[in-house]
Amino acid sequence: MKFFLVTVTSLFLQPYQSAVAGKVLLLPLPFVDSHWFAQLNLGRALVKRGHVVTALVSHDSLSERQTPEFSFETFEDQGTRAKLKTIEGRMFSNSEELSLVGMVQGKLALADELMKHCDLLLGDSALIQRLRDSRYSVMITETFFPCGAILAAYLRVPNVVHIRVDSFTIDFSATGVPQPPAYVPWLWLPFTDQMTFLQRAQNAILSTLVSRVLQGIVSSKFDGLASRYLGVDEALLSVMSRADLWLYRFDHVLDFPAPSMPNMIHVGGLNVRQVIALAEDLEAFVQSSGEDGVVVVSFGSMVKRMTMERAEVMAAAFAQLRQKVVWRFTGVKPTGLGSNTKLMAWLPQNDLLAHPKTRAFISHAGYNGLSEALHHGVPMVCMPFFGDQPTNAARVVARGLGVKLEFTTVTTDELYKTIKHVISNNSYRETAARLSRLHRDQPQSPMERAVWWVEHVIKHGGLPHLRARAVELPWYQYYLLDVAAFLLAVCSAVLGTAWCSCLFVCRMCCRKSSDKVKQQ
Incomplete structure (x- = not known):
């Protein structure tokens, strides 16, 4: 009887397991090893769940990032990754603080090389055909390398974004989530959610102006690629806004509360693995x-x-x-x-x-x-x-x-x-x-929560119902300027009508009074 029950249970669960298991395409950032380590842990957790994970990297980085758990697809980057590593070394490898101007200059240089790196990837027709033939269930990307969003749309694969902080701050616009500067500190400023007046002023100005500059930098580089490979009406922001899931490495204990959307899942501590004994x-x-x-x-x-x-x-x-x-x-x-x-x-x-x-x-x-x-x-x-x-x-x-x-x-x-x-x-x-x-003290570990949501995307082929429509709205609709104009017009019409009516009544009263005086 026990054997019979185990056999029947296995047969019952087998279709579900095969339906959930999928093929995952991982596109890591070409440089910055800490980003790769975080995605590596997520990919290994998916492999343990029975998924097949393929990492897409440049040929010259294969020796550094090859791991037996993954399959790999490669392309020739013509030295763009080496240039990115050089810029990284110039900006970050020295233990020195980076000024705001230096940060913007560095981001401009990074965006230029990332665009070239992406163009070589998307332009490899043999690689793209292999990726299409593989029919991936989901793609895991990050916003620091916007090529992932374009590639996911090009392959028509659901996109899961893995992120701590967007170096170009385009994620807030892509998710449509508001960031009130009164109590949400910009992630590039060392403020808390209890800011002084001067800090709130600085937070409001820099979070608006610098974000626009950084978004303009990355959009100027990748809008052309989006329109070339996806259609003339496409732009980077519209492509990124179609991400099915955002895995934010935020923690409710450490990070300050802020507005969120249903497809923004907090997985802070995702990198913490099981402890092993020291050498x-x-x-x-x-x-x-x-x-x-x-x-x-x-x-x-x-x-x-x-x-x-x-x-x-x-x-x-x-x-x-x-x-x-x-x-x-x-x-x-x-x-x-x-x-x-x-x-x-x-x-x-x-x-x-x-x-x-x-x-x-x-x-x-x-x-x-x-x-x-x-x-x-x-x-x-x-x-x-x-x-x-x-x-x-x-x-x-x-x-x-x-x-x-x-x-x-x-x-x-x-x-x-x-x-x-x-x-x-x-x-x-x-x-x-x-x-x-x-x-x-949480019902799931951050890794279990991330894996569950990725499998949820695989199972249902995407989660478009969780995306906010804020990005699709024209700016005047998003800020309700058309509604404000309509209400202003209605109020003006009502007040104008009331004013004209009062004037008319006053004139009639004055006329009757004048006629009565003349008769007397």
Whole structure:
């Protein structure tokens, strides 16, 4: 009887499983490794669910990104990816703050090379034919590389956008979601949802003007590709607005509340994976810290160099700590490095942050590390550089998860005292533990939620009913200017009629009064 029930259940579930399982096309950003790592985790989770995942990359990046879980499609990029990596190195690889003007100039150069990279991809007719013949069920893209939206529309495949923050800020226009500047801080400003008057003014002006500039930059580059491959009436914004699903790496615990649409799913902490044991030598080093514990230091995969002056400042501060220090560092070994500090070119960040002996995390406030620290309840010392990092650091401070320092001006003594304060002050540890419990207390993990929604798109062939129609409306309809004009006209007509009626009555009364006087 048990065998019979198992067999019948398997036969009953088999059609459903085959209907849900699909072919997934993943188009990662050609550069910025942290973006690739996030998409890699999502793709691996889909593979575990029985889906077939294919990543589309340039031929010269295949050796760096090849993984046995995925299939790969490649194309010749004629050196555009190498140029993108060069621009990335010029903008981000040095541990220096990026000015607003420098950011706009960098985005202009990136958009130009991304457009060329995309044109080579879409222009590879043999590749496009292979992709069409494969009949993919869904495509996973990101807004930093707008080519994904154009390719998804070209292949007529549902588009799922995987995003933390849009470098060109076109996602707000594409989703149609309002962002009230009174309480929603722009993701490029280090503000909270409780802003002063000057901050609100700055938030309103920059979120409007700079967003228009960045959207204009990317649209000027990709509108031509959209019209060439999809039709003369198509533009990048209209193509991106047809995305079926937006997987936002936002967290309700850390990020501030803001308006959202039904197809915008929050999956903050998506990158946090299952903890595995440390290597023997690293575990021995961590255990040697005793009751004092360990401080983990990492400034991410993008920052590959820092000046010797800054490295010496940090090394001297770490040398004074009673704790052991594990530092992800690839430069020349600082002369003031203490015996308590272990340098590593790469470190298992998630596993170290999960270790019970970890006392603090010193970071640039990149989202991957920040979400891991939040998940494992580790206080932070943030020293942000560029992008969304200052905003992330502001959220850390606002939630009481840690403190913020200026990387370019911090002194050895200031850094040492700040780390010591964060470790010795129980409020940071208690707040981190409380926020960790709050973050974990959800019916699905972020990865389970993301996978469920991707499978929901696959099962139903798209989710157009969840898309807001805001983008399709002319600007005068979106802002209800036609309605305002109609109401103004009606009110004017009513008031005008009332005024004319009053004048008429007054004149009639005056005329009767005048006639009566004449008769007397």
